[in-house]
Amino acid sequence: MKRNRELNTREIEAFQKNEITEYHIYRNLATRVRGVKNRRVLAQIADDEMRHYNIWKNHSRRDVAPSRFRIWFYSLVSMLFGFTFGIRLMEKGEKGALDAYGALPPSLHEVNGILRDEEEHEEALLKLLDEERLQYTGSIVLGLNDALVELMGVLAGLTLALQDTRLVALTASITGFAAALSMAASEYLSTKSEPNGNNPFRAAIYTGIAYILTVIVLVAPFILIADLYVSLGLSFFGAVCIIGFFNYYISVARDVPFRTRFLEMVGLSFSVAALSFLAGYVIRYAFGIEV
Secondary structure, X not given: OOOOOOOOHHHHHHHHHHHHHXXXXXXXXXXXXXXXXXXXXXXXXXXXXXXXXXHHHHHHOOOOOOOHHHHHHHHHHHHHHOHHHHHHHHHHHHHHHHHHHHOOOOOOOHHHHHHHHHHHHHHHHHOXXXXXXXXXXXXXXXXXXXXXXXXXXXXXXXXXXXXXHHHHHHHHHHHHHHHHHHHHHHHHHHHHOOOOOOOHHHHHHHHHHHHXXXXXXXXXXXXXXXXXXXXXXXXXXXXXXXXXXXXXXHHHHOOOOOHHHHHHHHHHHHHHHHHHHHHHHHHHHHOOOOO
16 A cells, blocks of 8 residues: 555545444453453453444544444354464454555555554553463463473384284273373463462362373274274374464464464474384384284
8 A cells, every 4th residue: 555645535434444343242252351450451452343333433524334244253262272362363363454554655644643542552452461371371381381292203113013903092082191191280380389379279280181181092093993003103293283273373362473382282292202103113013912
């Protein structure tokens, strides 16, 4: 968009639609989140969005309906994954609007105020990072990472050593369940000894649930599919999906780089799996085991 021309009505209405949509999203979240501080900040941002809408309305001279799909989508995402993730995901999409604002004609002097408000939004969002689930990301990381590294190694080793999908599934499930309880107990004791204000029981629950869910995803192919190596491949694919999803979640909610953390977890998990596969091969033939 160039500065040497005026905006047409369609472009102005597009900005209007974006602002009124985000107004409704913030308003919806403000009525659902816990904590007076969170509700107050979200309500203030919603009021800012409405003010932006009215600025554009002064130019278009007409009302514009919000995007019902975007309201539904971000409300659902916020409900499933937390309001911090939902808001930051939406704000990432709003960066395109900021770039467009920066290229507006100089005659639209109100834009300077809009840009200042958008920068304040980012600062306000930082204050919203007090969700319980984000306070326990360390516990979730512990459960996921340990389950991925240990279970991928166990599955790789058992696949070559046992040569039977049912035996692999049974052995890995028992191992995974026992390890989940062990990790949850360790996280309970670790959190209890640290003065970080986190609840030890909740930390243990987050760690245990993350571990068990990972076990289910990794073991499921061996239960559903008879081919041993197809099952192993699908388990590895499931592991990559888990790593990708979780690291994307953290990168959005915590505003941290995605690529480095993702590659690090994938590299570590697959390195352990490769070594375990090799160990299973050596042990099987060293002991002359034929299953």
